[in-house]
Amino acid sequence: MKKLQNSLYITRQGAYVHKERETIVIEHERKKLMQLPIHSVSGVFCFGNVLVSPALMGFCGEKGVNLAFFTEYGRFYGRLQGKASGNVLLRRAQYHADEQKMLEIARSVIAAKLVGGRNVLLRHKRNHGVSAPIEHAVKHLAASVRMARHTNNLDSLRGIEGDAAATYFSVFELLINEKLRGDFPFTGRNRRPPRDPVNALLSFVYSILGQDISAALNGVGLDPQVGFLHADRPGRDSLAQDLLEEFRPWLADRLVLSLINRRQLKASDFITEASGAVRLADDARKQLLIAYQERKQQEVMHPFLKEKVLIGIIPHIQAMLLARHLRGDLERYPPCVLR
Known part of the structure; x- marks a missing residue:
């Protein structure tokens, strides 16, 4: 059975999300708001004006963490997908x-x-x-x-x-x-x-x-x-x-x-x-x-x-x-x- 992990929803406009070692860090106006290990997260959902570092994008792809982007209304923009899993x-x-x-x-x-x-x-x-x-x-x-x-x-x-x-x-x-x-x-x-x-x-x-x-x-x-x-x-x-x-x-x-x-x-x-x-x-x-x-x-x-x-x-x-x-x-x- 798949363990239920938490999804991370980022709604703070102007937030910057990046990688620090094995963790995800969220900052706003150069102040750290949150830091958590990536293994505790199954998905990162960004709404509106949220900036994600290339290093974190690659990290999410490597770890199989769903990274998705939406408008402020919740309309889906796009999603980062890592290596395809499963049987061909x-x-x-x-x-x-x-x-x-x-x-x-x-x-x-x-x-x-x-x-x-x-x-x-x-x-x-x-x-x-x-x-x-x-x-x-x-x-x-x-x-x-x-x-x-x-x-x-x-x-x-x-x-x-x-x-x-x-x-x-x-x-x-x-x-x-x-x-x-x-x-x-x-x-x-x-x-x-x-x-x-x-x-x-x-x-x-x-x-x-x-x-x-x-x-x-x-x-x-x-x-x-x-x-x-x-x-x-x-x-x-x-x-x-x-x-x-x-x-x-x-x-x-x-x-x-x-x-x-x-x-x-x-x-x-x-x-x-x-x-x-x-x-x-x-x-x-x-x-x-x-x-x-x-x-x-x-x-x-x-x-x-x-x-x-x-x-x-x-x-x-x-x-x-x-x-x-x-x-x-x-x-x-x-x-x-x-x-």
Whole structure:
């Protein structure tokens, strides 16, 4: 089992990150803020104006530490990848997967996403009572799950997923405390850039979670850029985006809703640019990242392994299970769905 290591998120604008012997050092305005051994870190995530020394870049590549760069909004820029790990036969199996195998994996992932979204709505229903729009959305998602499991081509599957996502997000605002909806209005998904605080939060969490999944895929020897559901596109980790679908509802969406409904974030924690783009202020971004790290440290029962595991380990478990399926050790890929 892979040990859960800490991810290092650097949000201080103007920070300088460099190598000192076997450690990572973070400085700001020539003052040392932090120093920690590289063996205690699995990934370094830099947001906005963060300078990383060439020596540290090489050190991260040598040690297999994921080094990724994002805008202040959380939009992914790029990632440093060291020597490819894993078995070339595994990647060959990934590259040469036939249409039926691609469809089966994509169906599993999308069905898991839709079940996860339905569980988020059912959770709200249990806690807050029946709501006609949410009840309708729950039934629509249940029907979409059945359709997704039986569709025979990827285009139809993508259409089912898109329709179900529109239904899910049409009631997402109802999951926000009624007293807070004035500060956190939500009329649907928008991105690149996000134009309201809720979308800013969702996009940010999806982005950092996607990088965790990319690192996990690299760790077992899979190519994150060659997916089964998302079409290949230069610069996009399509396979990571595939697996991200099953994590969105139960990990990312619930985290965002918790931060809002528990009043851990306020409307004043967001900055609206002249262009209309909305981003988190520095302190709010730090608070979100702390909450994300704390969530990763929580223990849950993995539905396939039937073992208690840390949430932060689950991307690595799912990458391992996908690799086993592609090698032929597992008949099907078992996605992770948590209630």
